[in-house]
Amino acid sequence: MNLKELIALYRAQSGDDNDPYFCDDPLLTLYANEAQVEACRRGQLLVTTSRVELEANKEVLKLDPAAIKVTRAFVNRQPVSVLSVQDMDALHPGWQFDSPQPQTTHLVSGVTTGALHLWPCPSAQAELVMTVQSLPSKRLCTDRDTPEIRPEAHAALVDWMLYRAYSREDNDLYNDAKAVLALRRFETEFGTKASARNEELVRSGAAMMPGPIA
DSSP: OOHHHHHHHHHHHHOOOSSSOSSOHHHHHHHHHHHHHHHHHHHOOEEEEEEEEEOTTOOEEEOOTTEEEEEEEEETTEEEEEEEHHHHHHHSTTGGGSOOBSSOOEEEESSSTTEEEEESOBSSOEEEEEEEEEOOSSOOOSTTOOOSSOGGGTTTHHHHHHHHHHTOTTSTTOOHHHHHHHHHHHHHHHOOOOOHHHHHHHHHTSSSSOOOOO
16 A cells, blocks of 8 residues: 555545545654554564675674664674673673674674674674664655555554544544554554663663563
């Protein structure tokens, strides 16, 4: 489904199909983009592979802002481990003070937000290949734009759009019961939401999977 079809399905299901609309197209476009981001945060639906040229004597690798978690990696075609800083500290105390070496063997998360630390720091240029769980790489903007998640899940994005529309207290479409049902359908398809704090723990390797924190 493209953006135009997502909006049309929303209007058919909500009855918000007479101009002036309770939710105009720009607002529904915002909701559709929210829906895809929420689906990826909950379900880890998008996986990409990227190649990065590592610079000699450069320890820190900035990640794309869309990256959720690095699941596997290779440096110069050799597998490397992806570890949290806590695990790395336990495995090799003082690792950050080691001298550069020809072959990096570990990627360490949780030291710098939005970045990985290379250990050992490469002493020469190298190629890093990563498999990454990610958020959408671009926003839905035009009528023909399609979500990046798989086609069979597109229609379920409308449940988030309905949830957001029914939750607006400043218009006649507000309906708390319908909002709860729409969110429940969305969660059935994509899962329940973890807190941003818990997501950061997952991203840093301190937790294995999303879940509530006491």
